[in-house]
Amino acid sequence: MRGRGRGNRALPVFRAAAGACGVALMGVGVWAAWRGDDPQDPWQVVQWLAGAVLVHDGVVVPLTLLAGLVVVRLRARRAVRAGLLVAASLTAVAYPVLFRPGVPQNPSVLPLDYLRNWLLLLGLTAAVTAATVLVRAWARRLREGPRDS
Amino acid sequence: MKLPLQRLRRPSLRLPGLPFPSFSGRLHDARTATAVGRLLGAAIAVCFVTGLVSHVLQHPPSLLANSLPSRPSWGYRLSQGLHVASGIAAIPLLLVKLWTVYPRLFARPLVRSVRHALERLSVAVLVASALFELFSGLFNTAQWYPWPFSFVPVHYAVGWLLIGSLLLHLAVKAPDIAAHWRRRSPGTLSLPAEDGPDRRSLLAATGAAVGAVTLTTAGQSLTPLKSLDLLAPRHPDHGELSLPVNRTAARAGVTAEAVRGWRLYVGGPRPYEITLDELRTVPQREATLPIACVEGWSRSARWTGVRVRDLLDRAGAPVGALIRVTSLERHGAYRVMVMPHTYARDPLTLLALRLNGRELPPDHGYPARIIAPNRPGVLQTKWVSRMEAL
Numbered sequence: 208m209r210g211r212g213r214g215n216r217a218l219p220v221f222r223a224a225a226g227a228c229g230v231a232l233m234g235v236g237v238w239a240a241w242r243g244d245d246p247q248d249p250w251q252v253v254q255w256l257a258g259a260v261l262v263h264d265g266v267v268v269p270l271t272l273l274a275g276l277v278v279v280r281l282r283a284r285r286a287v288r289a290g291l292l293v294a295a296s297l298t299a300v301a302y303p304v305l306f307r308p309g310v311p312q313n314p315s316v317l318p319l320d321y322l323r324n325w326l327l328l329l330g331l332t333a334a335v336t337a338a339t340v341l342v343r344a345w346a347r348r349l350r351e352g353p354r355d356s
Numbered sequence: 357m358k359l360p361l362q363r364l365r366r367p368s369l370r371l372p373g374l375p376f377p378s379f380s381g382r383l384h385d386a387r388t389a390t391a392v393g394r395l396l397g398a399a400i401a402v403c404f405v406t407g408l409v410s411h412v413l414q415h416p417p418s419l420l421a422n423s424l425p426s427r428p429s430w431g432y433r434l435s436q437g438l439h440v441a442s443g444i445a446a447i448p449l450l451l452v453k454l455w456t457v458y459p460r461l462f463a464r465p466l467v468r469s470v471r472h473a474l475e476r477l478s479v480a481v482l483v484a485s486a487l488f489e490l491f492s493g494l495f496n497t498a499q500w501y502p503w504p505f506s507f508v509p510v511h512y513a514v515g516w517l518l519i520g521s522l523l524l525h526l527a528v529k530a531p532d533i534a535a536h537w538r539r540r541s542p543g544t545l546s547l548p549a550e551d552g553p554d555r556r557s558l559l560a561a562t563g564a565a566v567g568a569v570t571l572t573t574a575g576q577s578l579t580p581l582k583s584l585d586l587l588a589p590r591h592p593d594h595g596e597l598s599l600p601v602n603r604t605a606a607r608a609g610v611t612a613e614a615v616r617g618w619r620l621y622v623g624g625p626r627p628y629e630i631t632l633d634e635l636r637t638v639p640q641r642e643a644t645l646p647i648a649c650v651e652g653w654s655r656s657a658r659w660t661g662v663r664v665r666d667l668l669d670r671a672g673a674p675v676g677a678l679i680r681v682t683s684l685e686r687h688g689a690y691r692v693m694v695m696p697h698t699y700a701r702d703p704l705t706l707l708a709l710r711l712n713g714r715e716l717p718p719d720h721g722y723p724a725r726i727i728a729p730n731r732p733g734v735l736q737t738k739w740v741s742r743m744e745a746l
Contacts, residue, residue: 243509252513256514268455293568303498
């Protein structure tokens, strides 16, 4: 490997320095939450941080993996995976505007018909996915056609 | 070697009662993690820096309290638009990245050494703070606060926790990242070659997801994309006189009764009071400046009014003085706003009386509001009643 000798000496120092900076910045965060200008209850913050991990690792990823078990068996698995990823991302981003409880403070907050827009985008995603699958299948048939006949 | 993971598992390490899943799926590898991770890292870096800019503009450290720059006039619009857009773009990236590395959660032995335990703890902090920052920010843009604590200080503090744990993670993983940085890097070449096309397909899909969430939300600040704004909490065309509103006169407790007989008090060595009719006879200036909100939406508008520095000069206010601006609003964290002299002396900073050619509506701050370049929307004080040199 080129420059290995020099890299071997400099890299550990650089890594250690970066790691130490990281720990220091984490310390800034803990201090800001606990002792900053507007201190908050650290226990509540820890609960929400841990809750985010539990919901993600315990619910979101297992559901994704279950969906994956089905998708890998499909012939058009790559296109379907892409479609599901786009649809899931749009849904995650739309979640607050779709499900926010209560009446917005004024008519310029959440002014759109988000349910309609979200369904429209999911429909569009499904249509693009289906079109991709069909075009690929058609192209494959064109390529393989002469051999079949 | 292409052994399924199950066959590599050593049964002697299995803990009774703890079902460890096995992962035979592909792409839970270091090359995929590196390729997605570097985009995620870039998005988080942009998000952190722009978040810090926003924090400093709103809560300046004493060193900068009277010297924040008032230019470029579109500075805050760009930086806060980027903050929210990079946070939204990071959501698909984070979900794919965490899916890729998920099997490592069940790596055995769970803990090998003190160092290994600390490393796993730092990854837990990284994952928790990344999920929290992206989703708390997203919920904030929709003005939805399901948590019991106050949003701003916690979002700020966890931002430091995120950037710190990310830097530590990069330091720990540097050799792995370097070994998988390119398609031809040694680590990448040691992975099964037949995963290449599948990986490129996943990366393209991730790019499509980032594009989809960006295009359907960026129109709330990037006006040319407003026709694609389908999922953002704001739309540039929704709001009185084509300008969205955060806090209405009713919510601020500013009634028609409260503004009747309104007079502006300007404090300084030669303090004076001035009525709305008198203000209209002072030379009027026009400025095209955006309202750029912390929640990511922004909209440019045409403002007409009196230069703040002209009003201050008449009171004999010192050029370098901090200016305190007080609103008629009854309650709220932004009733009193302190303006560095850099803004107060900027010729674009107005006490605006008109918006887009019409008299200010009550929800936009009638009788008079502040509009200054390069400032967060919450500091563009509405229903102004006093301006004083400190």
